[in-house]
Amino acid sequence: MTSRVLTRARLGTVLTFALAGMLCGIWVSRTPALAAKFGLSDSHVGLAILVWGIGAIIAMQGLRGVIARVGSRGVLRVAAPLTAVSLALVALAPDWPLLLVAVALFGMAFGLTDIGMNAHGSAVERSYGRPVMNGMHAGWCAGAISGGLLGALNASAGMSFGQTLLGGSVVSLPAALALGRTYLPDETTSAPAGTGRTRLPLVVYLVGALAFAAFMMEGSIADWSGLYLDRELGAAEAVAALGYPLFEAAMLTGRLVGDRLRTRVGTRRMLTYAGLGTAAAVSLVVLAPATPFALAGFWFAGLAICTVIPTTISVAGTIVPGRSAGAVTQVGAMGYGGLVLGPVVIGFLADVSSLRVGLGVAIVLGLVIAAGVRYVPMRRLAAVAEEPEIDREAVSLAA
Numbered sequence: 227m228t229s230r231v232l233t234r235a236r237l238g239t240v241l242t243f244a245l246a247g248m249l250c251g252i253w254v255s256r257t258p259a260l261a262a263k264f265g266l267s268d269s270h271v272g273l274a275i276l277v278w279g280i281g282a283i284i285a286m287q288g289l290r291g292v293i294a295r296v297g298s299r300g301v302l303r304v305a306a307p308l309t310a311v312s313l314a315l316v317a318l319a320p321d322w323p324l325l326l327v328a329v330a331l332f333g334m335a336f337g338l339t340d341i342g343m344n345a346h347g348s349a350v351e352r353s354y355g356r357p358v359m360n361g362m363h364a365g366w367c368a369g370a371i372s373g374g375l376l377g378a379l380n381a382s383a384g385m386s387f388g389q390t391l392l393g394g395s396v397v398s399l400p401a402a403l404a405l406g407r408t409y410l411p412d413e414t415t416s417a418p419a420g421t422g423r424t425r426l427p428l429v430v431y432l433v434g435a436l437a438f439a440a441f442m443m444e445g446s447i448a449d450w451s452g453l454y455l456d457r458e459l460g461a462a463e464a465v466a467a468l469g470y471p472l473f474e475a476a477m478l479t480g481r482l483v484g485d486r487l488r489t490r491v492g493t494r495r496m497l498t499y500a501g502l503g504t505a506a507a508v509s510l511v512v513l514a515p516a517t518p519f520a521l522a523g524f525w526f527a528g529l530a531i532c533t534v535i536p537t538t539i540s541v542a543g544t545i546v547p548g549r550s551a552g553a554v555t556q557v558g559a560m561g562y563g564g565l566v567l568g569p570v571v572i573g574f575l576a577d578v579s580s581l582r583v584g585l586g587v588a589i590v591l592g593l594v595i596a597a598g599v600r601y602v603p604m605r606r607l608a609a610v611a612e613e614p615e616i617d618r619e620a621v622s623l624a625a
Contacts, residue, residue, distance in 0.1 A: 272573020
């Protein structure tokens with residue numbers, strides 16, 4: 227494989243992350259407008275997000291066999307354009323029942339795109355022989371920031387929820403089709419024995435548990451930041467829409483140096499600091515007396531949590547030689563379980579108490595990550611991250 231082909235594939239993967247992040251940013255930043263359009267309570271908004279997450283998990287659960295047969299490139303070439311189209315369906319939904327159907331379809335397409343791009347990113351990372359996953363996830367942050375800012379600008383201009391999402395769909399569809407030409411022709415198999423329903427080693431599920439907590443925490447902040455600023459602190463809708471892009475801007479900053487930080491301090495220590503830092507930052511958010519303090523808390527939360535998800539995906543891609551796609555899919559599916567549970571828990575806690583109490587769940591999750599990472603064997607991963615020239619399979623068997 228030439229360096230030019232590998233560089234093109236890495237750039238294409240980063241841009242795919244950016245495209246997915248932009249679509250997510252548009253969707254999340256206009257959550258207050260969605261609630262206003264259909265007259266939704268916090269619990270109903272949580273239900274809509276729940277349906278989105280369930281759709282993603284349903285699609286992802288069947289992906290192990292599919293990705294083994296057609297590869298991550300084949301999955302992405304179909305799923306990314308479908309994600310753009312399904313966003314338009316959400317924008318055009320005329321009532322609550324059809325909105326839920328459209329959101330479910332959007333979640334299914336998005337879930338396939340998410341796992342496809344992570345599996346492809348893992349393949350590119352293994353080809354490079356060194357950690358690059360945090361840099362790829364930085365693309366997500368850049369896209370989410372642009373999507374969030376677009377949502378904020380549209381809100382300030384008085385554009386509706388549907389107009390914002392429809393515009394994002396129109397812009398992203400041709401980009402998704404063009405990016406399909408940049409992906410690597412990754413390995414495929416005719417029988418998905420290693421990436422199908424065969425049980426993976428326990429370490430994969432331990433890593434998946436960390437991903438579950440991180441996805442739940444990150445998703446909780448992303449999905450509820452706008453409503454928290456709007457309803458708890460009285461921020462204007464345009465200001466409330468800035469919470470998510472600010473959070474993503476901090477994550478972008480951290481992920482740009484995350485791979486170097488991981489090599490320098492080690493995987494376990496980095497994840498421990500990330501969990502503790504996130505708990506402290508979210509504490510600032512829930513105790514904030516005014517909007518500026520909460521915005522600062524969202525910034526520090528993004529800076530702290532940013533490396534957890536890319537690192538768990540990277541661990542999954544290297545920890546089971548020959549079964550990387552299945553491990554990445556399993557960890558990703560467990561992570562999306564956190565995205566499903568988080569909005570429901572926070573939505574109902576907000577209904578019976580307040581969003582301050584609901585977002586307090588993220589504090590607990592940060593502490594869980596800091597405590598739980600000590601039980602995941604990291605020696606084999608550290609060897610891969612710090613000595614990329616050695617054979618990964620030999621390291622894994624020796625660990």
